Amino acid sequence: MRITISGPPGSGKTTACSKLSEVLGLEAVVFGRIFRELAAEKQLTLSQLGAIAEQDPSIDNMIDDRILQMARTHPDLILESRLSAYMLTRNGIEAFKIHIDASPEVRMKRVGLREGETLEEATAATIDRQRSEAKRYKQWYDIDINDLSVYDLVLNTDDMDPDQVLAAILEGLDAWDAH
Structure with missing residues (x-):
């Protein structure tokens, strides 16, 4: 089965993706890593690459093409990206689509811890x-x-x-799978 996991930075989606992959034995593809790798290759921050992507759609198109290619060729897969649910829906590809969120305060603390930033730095960069x-x-x-x-x-x-996030996802997946 295909599963998409989306949500804003710091919501817990990558952790959920990893745990779900482990429990279900499905490959997980985290597209945020591709964007991070591209920024690192170009020696840019995520914000700098984002600003370039606002002017150049080829950056997002490359990532989205990979999402669709992976979804079409792998019937058992977890895709973690902001747009995977929208892309699969628009292209008629069935998947269980999950959106994970958290309050801005919780997300900023998580991002700061993950990136080794102060709360203020994490908040500014994430916004x-x-x-x-x-x-x-x-x-x-x-x-x-x-x-x-x-x-x-x-x-x-x-x-x-x-x-608890994993348990809620598995419960939702069971209900969806029963439809």
Whole structure:
């Protein structure tokens, strides 16, 4: 089965993806890593690459083409990216689509810990990144990233540890699979 996991930075989606991959024995592809690797290759920050991507749709197109190629060629796969649920929906590719979120306060603390930044640095970088992504997705795809109607399961992870998130996903997956 195909599964997509989406959500804003610091929501817990990558941790959930990793745990779900381990439990289900499915390959997990994390597209944020591709964007990070591309930024590192070009010796840019994520914000700098995001600003370039606002002017050059080829960066997002490359990532989105990979999402669709992976989804079409792998019926059993977990795709973690902001747009995977929208891309698969638009292309008629069936998947269980999960959106994971958390309050800005919780997300900024998580991002700061992960990136080794202060809360202020993490907040500034994350707000800039989210603004850039929302602009690009609307501009290039006419996608409102705040429209959650494409998702089968929406979770807020503020008060959940990773095992509770996994349990909620597995419960949602069982219900969806039974349809």
